[in-house]
Amino acid sequence: MLKIGVLGLQGAVREHIQSIEACGAEGIVIKQVNQLEEVDGLIIPGGESTTMRRLIDKYDFMDPLKEFAAAGKPMFGTCAGLILLAKNLVGYNESHLGLLDVTVERNSFGRQKDSFEAELTITGVGENFVGVFIRAPHIVEVGEDVEILSKHNGRIVAARQGQFLGCSFHPELTDDHRMTQLFINMVKESK
Numbered sequence: 001m002l003k004i005g006v007l008g009l010q011g012a013v014r015e016h017i018q019s020i021e022a023c024g025a026e027g028i029v030i031k032q033v034n035q036l037e038e039v040d041g042l043i044i045p046g047g048e049s050t051t052m053r054r055l056i057d058k059y060d061f062m063d064p065l066k067e068f069a070a071a072g073k074p075m076f077g078t079c080a081g082l083i084l085l086a087k088n089l090v091g092y093n094e095s096h097l098g099l100l101d102v103t104v105e106r107n108s109f110g111r112q113k114d115s116f117e118a119e120l121t122i123t124g125v126g127e128n129f130v131g132v133f134i135r136a137p138h139i140v141e142v143g144e145d146v147e148i149l150s151k152h153n154g155r156i157v158a159a160r161q162g163q164f165l166g167c168s169f170h171p172e173l174t175d176d177h178r179m180t181q182l183f184i185n186m187v188k189e190s191k
């Protein structure tokens, strides 16, 4: 059975595990660096990117996460996880993991729209996917070999570059598991 890890330092961890299991894979909460060896792919969940970054540093996850990526293993960042994966962040000089070649702007859907749902069409997933956006970032710009998978109101909300997948919304908060399945397929193909 495929083993998919969810970085378990902060954020919406349990819901991702449930979604992974609904897709027939094994979900493992990663709380210690050595657990990364057990999994074939990793989801970095939504939450608060600054808090998650602090915990990544505190528990020495930075280099092991970069090594995980360098080994060619797929990674999927959702919401705050997208911010952590991105190569560039609007208004910041430094990024976090800097793996996915996109520029991301945090909290970019405005105040009245702090949280909302929207029906999305996502390449590789299909139509009528309800995206749950919670103080969501969006992708402002993508690098050459990044495929844009979905837009909402002209803004890029999902993208893929090889082994890396990122989205602005929380795919684990509905019982539509197609986005999780897309990632699991990427993990299958990478083996």
Ligand SMILES: NC(=O)CC[C@H](N)C(=O)O
Binding pocket: 045, 046, 047, 048, 049, 050, 078, 079, 080, 081, 083, 106, 107, 134, 135, 136, 137
């Ligand atoms: N739902 C989320 O993950 C929100 C992300 C959060 N606004 C951040 O900047 O980290």
